[in-house]
Amino acid sequence: MKFKTLSIVLFCGFSVAKAQNxxxxxxxxxxxxxxxxxxxxxxxxxxxxxxxISAVNLIAI
Structure with a gap:
């Protein structure tokens, strides 16, 4: 039971750290x-x- 709880807490911690990154x-x-x-x-x-500008120059020629 302790292992399961610890696993969940660690997973949530890594998820938050990854989200910040x-x-x-x-x-x-x-x-x-x-x-x-x-x-x-x-x-x-x-x-x-x-x-x-080029259009104006063409008209002037």
């Missing part, structure tokens, strides 16, 4: 995703600006 990993993945999103938005706006 997963939260750290999740935060790191979400941070990287946010950086990629902002990078893509910057390149999107940059390409729009360059296309508008």
């Amino acid at each position: 997963l939260n750290k990993e999740t935060a790191a993945i979400q941070s990287e995703g946010n950086m990629l999103y902002h990078s893509e938005m910057a390149s999107w706006y940059g390409s729009d600006v360059l296309q508008s």
Whole structure:
């Protein structure tokens, strides 16, 4: 009976420790995703600006 109780307590302890580690990993993945999103938005706006500049230059020629 003591072994069964000890096993359950240890299992719950390891589960909580693993969940905390997963939260750290999740935060790191979400941070990287946010950086990629902002990078893509910057390149999107940059390409729009360059296309508008080249369109103006073509009209001037």
